[in-house]
Amino acid sequence: MAVSLHYAVIPTWLQLLGSAHKLLDKAEAHCDSDTAKERELLETRLADDMLPLAYQFKSCWTHSKLALEAARSGSFSPDMSPYPTTFAALRAKLDEAVSACKAIGEQELEDVAENDLVFSIGEKFRLDFAVQDFLLSFSTPNLHFHCATAYDIMRKKGFDLGKRDFLGRMRLKA
Template sequence: MPLSLHTALVPTWLQILGSCNNLIDKAEAFDCDDKELLSTCLAEDMLPLAYQLKSCAVHSLGAIEGVRKGVFSPDMNEPPANFSDMRNLLNNAITKLEQVEESELESYIGQPMRFEMGEFKLHFLAENFLLSFSQPNFFFHATTAYDILRMKGVPVGKRDFLGAVQIVTS
């Protein structure tokens, strides 16, 4: 039985967005200043934690919204400046992703899709945009967020990154 586009994307996005919320919980319990931590970069030429977490919402829910419109442009608005607002952003993405129907995503297969950033444009089919552009970006930003927290000493491990894996219970 072939895997649907929905099955290939949405459950894993939900899993990792949930783990991002858990990472925020761990950072709060570490008793650090959220504004300082959210402005921390892994490397000098990289964007800060706040951008990394925001980008998880952008490359999941935002990607679906882009496919719906046929065009995706990165959200260049300022990311949330505190843990509470960041958690709200992630929870909004989770809530809206939970409402995406499998039939809707399947209906986009084969549809043209465009990435735009200023004058730069890339043309995709919707499924290729989601699987070869947004999904890798999503994991890049989630991993970078995790790495920033590790670098700052927040006690997080692989289980915190993985979140609630999809297991079969007997």
């Protein structure tokens, strides 16, 4: 059985985005409307040279919603805008990502799968991909990385999380 690009990418992305949503829910419940506590948690880093929790959630949006936009346009550059600093703004980003994943059709991805896609950072750095390779070898691992890093930061802060919190809703046989 051949697997479509859509099937190889979108269900996994939705699973990870669902996991990210649940992590964000736990973070928000933990802070219980205490904005100082919220700011402190969202600025927590796993290591000094890594970006904070809020950036990790934003990057889940980047490597799903923006990756799908790049699949259509043939161009991807990292989003350098500041990361959101509230749970509400981060939730809105994750909601946008879920909506984008649900909106893209199987045939739409198949139609662009072999198209060229350029990843660039200004004029200094460029990587050339086929759309399918960009989604499978760049965006998917990045989405896993940022979701796992958000999970790890929350574990570091003492949240009661287990592997199932990261795995999210699996696609089980009925």
